[in-house]
Amino acid sequence: MAPTLKLTYFDIRARAESIRLALTIAGIPFEDVRLPRSEWPAFKEKTPYGQVPTLEITENGQTFMAAQSEAILRYVARLAPESGLYPVEDPLKALRVDEILNACEDLGKKISPTMREPDAEKKVKTRQELTGPEGELTVFTKKINARLDPSGYVLGGDKPTIADLELNGAMWWMSSGLLDGVDPAWVNQFDRICKLRDKLAAHPKVKEWYSKK
Ligand SMILES: N[C@@H](CCC(=O)N[C@@H](CS)C(=O)NCC(=O)O)C(=O)O
Secondary structure, three states, X not given: OOOXXXXXXXXXXXXXXXXXXXXXXXXXXXXXXXXXXXXXXXXXXXXXXXXXXXXXXXXXOEEEEEEOHHHHHHHHHHHOHHHOOOOOOOHHHHHHHHHHHHHXXXXXXXXXXXXXXXXXXXXXXHHHHHOOOOOHHHHXXXXXXXXXXXXXXXXXXXXXXXXXXXXXXXXXXXXXXXXXXXXXXXXXXXXXXXXXXXXXXXXXXHHHHXXXX
């Protein structure tokens, strides 16, 4: 009997969207809970690390609340091995997926401190520097871009992996216009990442997912 899944996050894409898309691509039904900010303090107390996303997994009458987005992504992919979301049977391919997942974490660590910067002017300036031609984020993202297959997805082919979903999410965030000081067109300089984004957007299940949003 398949487990029942309840994914909880805020009503934004950010850290949960790669999980939502992984479940959607894998064809696994799930409850997509979008937590209102007013309910966050009470829910936070119930989570393992005081963070979302969480995935509540109910199986044989028992519920386990999982946390940590990458662990959840791998779990979802393992539920549907035929999806190709995480090629566990091939150590080298799995390594390449893991590598990009870790690189996405590094990207996050470069931009996250700016979220906590109280001085709006300094925030914008720091982000402009990070995303300038020689900026740390630009230089690092070029390196990620070079690690992708020239056709777009990390491993090439037509099947996205969880690394593609995560990188796509990170790049969506960078080009969302939600980060003052980051030009939404910044991402356009990374050719393979743009191919990844466009391929994923054309994926039938992804298209269907967004047509309902
Ligand atoms: N390493 C965690 C990080 C989770 C995280 O930082 N979540 C943020 C939202 S993106 C959160 O819960 N923030 C609210 C808070 O810390 O109070 C993961 O990958 O899931």
